Amino acid sequence: MSDTTPPRAASPRPVSPCPRCAHETIEHITGSPVPGVWEVLQCARCLYMWRTSEPARRTRRDAYPEEFMLTPEDIGAAPEVPAVPPLRGPGAGPATR
Amino acid sequence: MAYDDFRGFLDALRKEGQLLHIDDEVMPEPDIAAAANAAPRLGGHAPALYFDNVKGFTDARIALNVHGSWANHALALGLPKETGTKEQVEEFIRRWDTFPVAPEWRDDPVWAENTLEGEDADIFRVLPLIRLNDGDGGFYIDKAAVISKDPADPEHSGKQNVGIYRIEVKGRRTLAIQPVPMHDIAQHLHTAEERGEDLPVAITLGNEPVISIVASTPMEYEQNEYELAGALRGAPAPLSRAPLTGLPVPWGSEVVIEGVIEGRKREIEGPFGEFTGHYSGGRNMPVIRIDRISYRTNPVFEHLYLGMPWTEVDYLIAANTCVPLYKQLRRDFPEVQAVNAMYTHGLVVIVSTKKRYGGFAKAVGMRVLTTPHGLGYAATVIVVDEDVDPFDLPQVMWALSTKMNPAGDLVQIPNLSVLELAPQAITPGITDKLIIDATTPVAPDNRGNYGTQVRDLPETAEWLARLQKLATAR
The missing domain is CATH 3.40.1670.10 (UbiD C-terminal domain-like)
Known part of the structure; x- marks a missing residue:
């Protein structure tokens, strides 16, 4: 087993808070191939990702629909799907599904 | 008529008047998803859409609604585009009778032209990703075939799986995947995670159209999707080995992403507007690490919009x-x-x-x-x-x-x-x-007052054919 997912870009930029969860740490993921047209940003907490050229309803906290907002409590209470099964050691016999 | 790659099918759609090329400049959002949302409303002969002038991109090519009408579904199966729904189902049944048809292994897959590995395997360098619905947590890939093996029986080709699952782009080399417990890949992941292992996967995009159909067919666990593809195509499915994982993947895909589902790891995912016509999400789901991306020169990104039915996904499944x-x-x-x-x-x-x-x-x-x-x-x-x-x-x-x-x-x-x-x-x-x-109750269930049902007159079928002919000749 590995845990080697590359770390997300650690370059907080002075942009608005996350539209979805209001977290202040926003990471820059990529920019438009045509320079300066748009950027792709991501919230470091709820992982919401957006393009800066999208409509305000997806990019601005004050215009973001309430039904899609997330709180730290929502994130903390998120169920695991699918559940991680117990580890089976050698000789534990066939798995029961 | 079997198509060996995605571009062959796009050419066929174009010749049949079933591919609409939109060369006006469009915004990546919300234009492309809104157009794909609207396309099926053009009716049973709705076309596929092809965009290649997307603001901010220099060489984006995005095809959507490829299976998004009965006409396109018929063409995917090599049938005339006028073929009716029930007739398409009946032909599907007849072809399934020839299952299994073994795949054909080919060298020099079209996706081997370009490679990004390790830290360079950045999905944003290959795919012009777009958001579909307002509440989606990010950019999704929802029409890719995901290939995996049963870790307990990796040599059993029937137990391998080719399936379409929702995949969220979480970073340049990070994806999330939703393995629904009823789906085969969830069993593969369960076994890998019990052993404390990662599950290798290959994710192929821009597949010939029958691959998308078999990858979304609810087959039995030990049935091989590629062998059904051969039956539906009327010709063996051309396959090649993915270079990093060795997994069997379509020869003609536009893009092949390889990596692993990281064992015993979950991370916040979603929401995503699902095939039920409702959002689902806010759950901790498995994470994929991308290790290698192979792609055809000038790749076409095939995407699928789904929302309140009917949209393309409803035709596909x-x-x-x-x-x-x-x-x-x-x-x-x-x-x-x-x-x-x-x-x-x-x-x-x-x-x-x-x-x-x-x-x-x-x-x-x-x-x-x-x-x-x-x-x-x-x-x-x-x-x-x-x-x-x-x-x-x-x-x-x-x-x-x-x-x-x-x-x-x-x-x-x-x-x-x-x-x-x-x-x-x-x-x-x-x-x-x-x-x-x-149903009408039959003995010994004697409920109701049914008497005798009115049936079509014996001459009706003959008259139907006659009227259709007269109506066509008007």
Whole structure:
């Protein structure tokens, strides 16, 4: 087993808070191939990702629909799907599904 | 007519007038998804869409709604684009009878032209990703075939899986995937995670159109999707080995992403506007690490919009949901005439059947619930007589209007399994299910006052053909 997912870009930029969860740490993921047209940003907490050229309803906290907002409590209470099964050691016999 | 790669099918759609090239500059959002949302509303001959002038991109090519009409679905199967829905299902059944057809291994896959590895395997460098719906948590990939092996039996080609799952782009080299517990890849992941291992996967995009159909067909665990592709194509499916994982992947894909589902890891995912016409998300889901991306020069990104039905996904999972249920029911009950499971991947299933004796139709309904697909779907099963066409909804409504008495024809079974995305569940994954017996009771079930049913006049079929001919000649 590995845990080697590359770390997300650690370059907080002075942009608005996350539209979805209001977290202040926003990471820059990529920019438009045509320079300066748009950027792709991501919230470091709820992982919401957006393009800066999208409509305000997806990019601005004050215009973001309430039904899609997330709180730290929502994130903390998120169920695991699918559940991680117990580890089976050698000789534990066939798995029961 | 079998297509060996995605571009061959796009060319065929173009020649048939079923591909609309939009060369005006469009915004990546919301234009492209809104157009794909709108396209199926053009009706049974809605075209695929092709965008190549997307603001901020220098060489984006995005195709959507490729399977998004009965005309395009027919062309994907090499049938005339005028072929009717029921006729497409019947042809699908006939071709399935030739299953399995072994794949053909080919060298020099088209996707081997370019490679990004390790830290360079940045998905944003290859795909012009776009958001679909307002509440989606990010950019999704929702029409890729995901290939994996059973870690407990990796040499068994039947137990390998080719499936379409929702995939969220979480970073340049990070994806999330939703393995629904009823789907085969969830069993592969379960085994890998019990062992404390990662699960290698290959994710192929821009596949020839039959691969998308088999990858979304609810096949049995030990049935090989590529062998069904061969049967549906009428020619072996061309395959190659993915270079990093060795997994069998289509020879003609535009893009092949390889990596692993990281064992025993979960991370916040979603929401995503799902095939149920509702968002689901805010759950911790498995994470994929991208290790290598292979791609054809100037790749075309095939994408799929889904929302309130019907959209492209409803066409993609219509015929291919009906046919395996039909086959499985017919094994035990040859009286079954037809199965329509086209609605929301078979959350509603309509079956027409002859009756062996009183109570038989309810038994057929219960058998639907215990098919492999029925375990996760089939929330409501409607059983109709053999002379009712389950694809003709006015006829089905007539059966409900006159053949169904709630006193004896509703069977509600509590607390059965259903996929977690089903919004009507009591708690996610558990729901009551309903069988509606809308057949005419037969002895010894002597309920009702049916008398004699009015049937088509013997000459009607001949007159129908005659009228169609006259109407066409007008």
